[in-house]
Amino acid sequence: xxxxxIVARSVYAPGxxxxxxxxxxxxxxxxxxxxxxxxxxxGDVANFLDFEDAFVAPGFVDAHVHLxxxxxxxxxxxxxxxxxxxxxxxxxxxxxxxxxxxHIYMQGWDDTNWVDDISAFISTLSVQALDRSFYLSRVDxxxxxxxxxxxxxxxxxxxxxxxxSIWNDISQSSSRELIENCVKAALHTAASxxxxxxxxxxxxxxxxxxxxxxxxxxxxxxxxxxxxxxxxDLNLEHVLELAADGAxxxxxxxxxxxxxxxxxxESYADADGITGNAYLDVEQIAxxxxxxxxxxxxxxxxAIGDEACARVHAGFALALKKISRTEIRASRHRIEHLSMPSxxxxxxxxxxxxxxxxxxxxxxAWGVPGxxxxxxxxxxxxxxxxxxxxxIKNGMVLAFGSDAPVTDIKPWxxxxxxxxxxxSNQRISLRSAFHAATRGGxxxxxxxxxGVIAVGAPADLAVWNVKKFxxxxxxxxxxxxxxxPRSGTHxxxxxxxxxPQCLLTLRNGRAxxxxxGLLDV
Numbered sequence: 001x002x003x004x005x006i007v008a009r010s011v012y013a014p015g016x017x018x019x020x021x022x023x024x025x026x027x028x029x030x031x032x033x034x035x036x037x038x039x040x041x042x043g044d045v046a047n048f049l050d051f052e053d054a055f056v057a058p059g060f061v062d063a064h065v066h067l068x069x070x071x072x073x074x075x076x077x078x079x080x081x082x083x084x085x086x087x088x089x090x091x092x093x094x095x096x097x098x099x100x101x102x103h104i105y106m107q108g109w110d111d112t113n114w115v116d117d118i119s120a121f122i123s124t125l126s127v128q129a130l131d132r133s134f135y136l137s138r139v140d141x142x143x144x145x146x147x148x149x150x151x152x153x154x155x156x157x158x159x160x161x162x163x164x165s166i167w168n169d170i171s172q173s174s175s176r177e178l179i180e181n182c183v184k185a186a187l188h189t190a191a192s193x194x195x196x197x198x199x200x201x202x203x204x205x206x207x208x209x210x211x212x213x214x215x216x217x218x219x220x221x222x223x224x225x226x227x228x229x230x231x232x233d234l235n236l237e238h239v240l241e242l243a244a245d246g247a248x249x250x251x252x253x254x255x256x257x258x259x260x261x262x263x264x265x266e267s268y269a270d271a272d273g274i275t276g277n278a279y280l281d282v283e284q285i286a287x288x289x290x291x292x293x294x295x296x297x298x299x300x301x302x303a304i305g306d307e308a309c310a311r312v313h314a315g316f317a318l319a320l321k322k323i324s325r326t327e328i329r330a331s332r333h334r335i336e337h338l339s340m341p342s343x344x345x346x347x348x349x350x351x352x353x354x355x356x357x358x359x360x361x362x363x364x365a366w367g368v369p370g371x372x373x374x375x376x377x378x379x380x381x382x383x384x385x386x387x388x389x390x391x392i393k394n395g396m397v398l399a400f401g402s403d404a405p406v407t408d409i410k411p412w413x414x415x416x417x418x419x420x421x422x423x424s425n426q427r428i429s430l431r432s433a434f435h436a437a438t439r440g441g442x443x444x445x446x447x448x449x450x451g452v453i454a455v456g457a458p459a460d461l462a463v464w465n466v467k468k469f470x471x472x473x474x475x476x477x478x479x480x481x482x483x484x485p486r487s488g489t490h491x492x493x494x495x496x497x498x499x500p501q502c503l504l505t506l507r508n509g510r511a512x513x514x515x516x517g518l519l520d521v
Contacts, residue, residue, distance in 0.1 A: 002026055002509055004047035004519065007035050008054040008463065012490045013453040019490070022056060024459040027508035032455060047519055051463055054503060055493065057434075058451050059196030059460045060411035061441020063357045064249075064336055064401030067200055067227075068174075068211050069141070071182025073108060073405045074189060079136060080108035085116045088136065088145075089124035096129045103148070103170055104134035107141070108405060112258065112372040121145065122154055130155075135170045140406055141206065143259035159261050160277045164205045171208040179214050187224045190409050191512035194462030194502045198225050199357070199401065199445060201249035201336065203232030212242060222510050226460075228445040230300060234284065236291050245445070247292050248300025248334045252279050254308035257376050258366065262305035262339070269378035276305050285315025286322075293323055293331045298446070300334035300357070306381065309338060313345040316352060329353035332446050337362075337403075339385055343394070346387070350395035355444045357399045360417035360433070361407035362386065367422040388418055389426045398436040399444035411437045412499040419495075430470060430492050459509040464500035466493045 004024045011019035013032045021038035023031035023045070031041070042048050072078070082088040088109050095104050133148025134155075143163060147155035150166045158166060190198055202212040212231060219227040230249035231239050239247040255261025255277050260268050263276040280288075285301065292299035303312045312335060319328065334355045339362075341349075349356070363386045366372040374382045391398055400414045418433040428436075439451030450458050469491040493500050505513040 003045040004049065004509060005038060005041050005045045006049045006051065006056060006461075006463065007038050008051040008056045010469075010490055011056040011453060012058065012492075014490075017490070019453075022453060022459075022461070024506075024509040027459055027510070029453060029455055029457050029459050032453065049504075049518055051503060053466075055464045055466045055469075055500065056453070057194075057462055057464065058438040058453055059462045059505060059507070060194045060437050061197045061199070061399070061445075061451070062190060062195050062401045062404065062409055062411070063199045063399035063441040063444050064201055064359065065186070065190075065198045065404045065409065066141075066202075066206060067186040067198065067215055068179050068182040068207065069107065070186035070189070070404040070409070071184070072105070074185040075182060077106050078108050078405075079106040080110065080139065082109050084114050085111070085118055085121035086124050089121045089129070092129050092134060092136065093124075093126045096126065096132055103173060104129075104132055105136075105170060106134075107137035108139050109136060110139040110258070112366065112375075118145070118157060125155070135166060137167075138259055140256035140258045142255035142261045159255065159259055167206075168204070168208075171211065174208070174211070176210065176214065179211050183215055183218060186404070186409075187218065188513075190225050191505045192502060193409050193411060194464065194505050194513075195225050195409060195411065196460040196462070196505060196507045196512065197441060197445070197447075197450075198227055199249075199441070200227055200229045201232065202230060202244075203250050205252060206232070206250050209242070212244075216243065222508055223512065224507075225512060226507060228447075230298070232300065232302075234280075234288055236295060236297075239297070240295075246298030246300065246334075247288070248298045248336075250302045250336065251288070251300060252302040253285070253311055254278055254303065254305050256304060257339070258372055260376065263308040263311075264305045264377075264381075265307045265310075268376050269381075270375050275307070278308065278311070280311070282311055282314040282318060285312060286318035289315060289319040289328065289333065290322055292333070293319070293327050296331060298331055298333055300336060302336045303341075304337045304339040306340040306342075306384070309341040309345060313342065313348060316348060316354070320352070325352060332444075334399075334444060338391075340381065341387065343390060346391055346394040346396060353397075355397045355399055355440075356391050357401060357444055358386065358388065358391075359401055359403045359407060360386070360388070360414045360421075361402065361410075363422055364413070364417035364420070365407060369422065383423055385423075386421065387426050388421060388428050392428055392432055397440055397443050398432075399440040400433070400437040401441070410499065412493070412495060416495045430495075434492055459506055461504075461506045462502060463504040464493070465503055466500045467497040468494045470494040
């Protein structure tokens with residue numbers, strides 16, 4: 001039987017204000033109490049770890065990742081350093097020399113603040129690069145610059161179904177070894193940031209079946225974060241054949257705002273006549289909800305633009321005419337991103353138990369005044385984007401994630417972004433954001449036993465070095481809460497002093513990440 005006793009300054013155990021120690025037995029939390037009482041267990045455990053002033057908390061969950069693509073960034077296929085189309089071409093020219101065979105693949109460029117255009121990219125490409133096949137994915141993954149047998153003439157920006165077709169060819173050519181290395185690198189990065197579980201968002205438009213199989217092969221490895229693997233497909237028989245955890249994830253209703261492919265009711269503010277791409281209609285959405293509900297598995301939709309979000313609402317409303325509210329609620333369906341929903345939609349989703357899987361770092365990166373969202377959407381629509389406070393007010397469950405590699409797997413930054421939303425009326429409290437990054441992710445995967453430090457719960461924990469704790473957290477849109485010990489509410493880190501440093505990450509009591517090699521497993 002594996003056993004460990006961890007003591008620290010504070011253990012985030014709701015209702016136990018003096019919690020400073022947690023006893024783990026065979027992967028489960030067996031006892032919680034104060035530091036002095038913990039001494040009686042010291043001689044009975046294999047591991048006694050005194051972290052002194054550290055903070056012990058539930059481990060984080062990344063509720064939306066693409067593991068192999070995240071690993072590609074970590075292994076050097078990252079083009080995010082480019083600050084212009086010219087610099088992007090220089091990166092490609094260099095990659096051509098480094099990689100004399102196969103397709104050239106890079107990802108992560110973001111032209112939001114670039115002053116040149118695609119012509120500068122084309123004119124800077126070397127002769128060797130012009131002769132090669134390449135696919136350069138924009139940071140959001142919904143458009144790319146491509147060259148090769150798929151296209152006639154010069155390199156060009158592709159999106160929609162054309163992009164998906166080219167991407168499918170590229171992804172099929174990836175080697176098992178490369179994918180394996182990418183997945184391992186991504187999981188290690190997640191664990192080193194206190195993440196105990198991830199939700200892989202696979203599907204025929206974003207990954208390959210080989211990719212998905214490799215990800216699934218890691219799901220039983222207790223030495224890595226738990227993987228909930230979703231395959232976004234209208235073909236539910238195929239979802240079952242792949243043994244996916246649900247037909248959720250990136251089943252795209254539309255694209256992204258950055259690529260002007262998110263589906264809007266009105267034209268983009270900076271591209272008159274363009275309203276984005278729509279991939280599914282209301283009837284298809286409703287049929288997917290009906291099919292998954294009857295099978296008892298999760299449906300999930302990628303919906304960003306206001307029209308796309310309205311289509312999802314209409315799909316749920318249509319499904320509700322054919323099966324009961326109870327049948328729909330039982331599957332706990334999901335919507336990824338849910339960037340521009342109506343208030344009426346939020347009320348419907350709360351009633352139907354639909355989870356909002358959202359990415360607060362999007363608002364931090366692109367929702368700033370004068371930023372990309374405002375350029376694409378205009379001020380009026382920007383004010384309605386990412387309504388986290390309204391989601392909570394209306395009773396929805398929020399689960400936070402990164403959409404890595406789109407943004408980084410840095411949970412404390414998700415929390416900071418949600419509490420410092422660029423629209424002040426959509427800011428949520430530190431505690432609400434912390435719960436969305438921990439327990440919310442477990443609930444989104446229909447795993448209600450995890451995400452809290454309580455006796456009998458899985459020992460999915462992270463230990464943090466914290467520079468300063470907050471004394472009182474307030475929020476204009478929610479409630480003020482006290483850290484008076486009598487309230488049983490624990491203080492959380494004050495993120496204005498920087499992100500806490502991860503010292504240890506445990507899944508079922510096993511070390512996924514151990515900064516100092518302290519735990520004898």
